[in-house]
Amino acid sequence: MKRLVALPFSKSLEIAYKSIRVRFFRSLITTLSLVLAVSFLCYTQTSNNYAESMLLSGGQQVIEQLQAIGYDVNVGDTSLTASPKQRWLIFLSLLVCIVGIINAQLMSVTERFREIGTMKCLGALDRFIVRIFILEAGFQGLAGAASGAILGAFVAIMSGLFRFGLRSFSLLIWTDIFTTVLFAVLIGTGLSLLGVLYPALLAARMQPVEAMRVDQ
């Protein structure tokens, strides 16, 4: 007889999904820092996309306008890249974000000690626990990063319209903006997964007895 325990993938998905839904408020807080960091990233990048679209369409006047806002452009340039200061800010915000995620996930693991220990008593393997935590983080990451990216892109486009006038809207290169949003979503989801790795391993390695103590 094969002595194997199993947890089908669909079941893991279901458990992870329910777990988030039940602890919705807590998940929201865990995700909030991600939303903010990703929206900042997406805002900056989309603003650059916007300015680039302007640059490609306009002449001397647009270049002067961009220079006035603070872009480092000259006649003949066809692309804009993030300035070192922008990059540094993005890096910092993402760093703060991942530290926040690790912190929140560690708390979530501590909160669920008994639950994890019980699952192990019922026959869960270490990797079931890791899988559930990673799926939860994946859901949270995807939802948080998507809303952050859309928020960031929306704000960037709005402020672009304000800055360059309504007519500029038709000049936007949408594929660039779309790529930026997709990229931001990927980065955000990646961060969420990266942040849960250590807490999930910690949870999985926990011995069932530790969770069973009455006095805790």
Next chain:
Amino acid sequence: MCAKNIVRVSGVTKDFDLGKIVVNVLKGIDLEIETGMYISIMGPSGSGKSTLFNMIGGLDKPTSGKVFIDEVDIAQLDAYELAWLRCRKIGYIFQTFNLIPVMTALENVTLPMTFAGTPNDAAVDRGMELLKLVGLDGRHSHKPSELSGGQQQRVAVARALANNPSIILADEPTGNLDLKTGEDVIELLKQMSKERDVTVISATHDYKMLNVSDQVVWIRDGRVDKIQNREELDITTGGLAKAE
């Protein structure tokens, strides 16, 4: 020896290293438990019952000595086999119920079946059946927080029975229940042991357990004090009743 021993504990000791001092909690326990018996492990609080419970259930490893389940030394099992043992062979019941708070009563009962590879529909059918058996039909969609202590413990009993285990291990199953619901849970366990030939091993200091036990193992200070069978118990409980 005529009946088969489902659990054998041989020279088990357990020390906890607290840094400065080492506490010897179990000081050499030998125990043989026959299939189908209802065993109570009795002893005052702090005598090491839960520690012994964890050793028998494969939740913790002894410092020395061996625990055999079905004559297999559980220290020799790898992580997969140990998980399988916890899933299929043993059903656990805890003082604090330990239901998964985010799952409904039914989901709590079907979880061990999912781990055991039971298809979803079959698990749901059996889960409903078990909930009915413990007197909770109609409560399957309730979360643990919406159930009383006694009801939660009934769900835990149903969960423990999910994979038809040969052993039910219960650590103070009535510890957090009032007199009446405690009696109900004891009655339920007794019924399971009789009807399904499950070996019930229950750590407790609840004297209500004495009436239903086939055997009582008295633990004192990390050692087996004495082992009493049914016949001897009738005399002692008679004595107890008189003394009161």
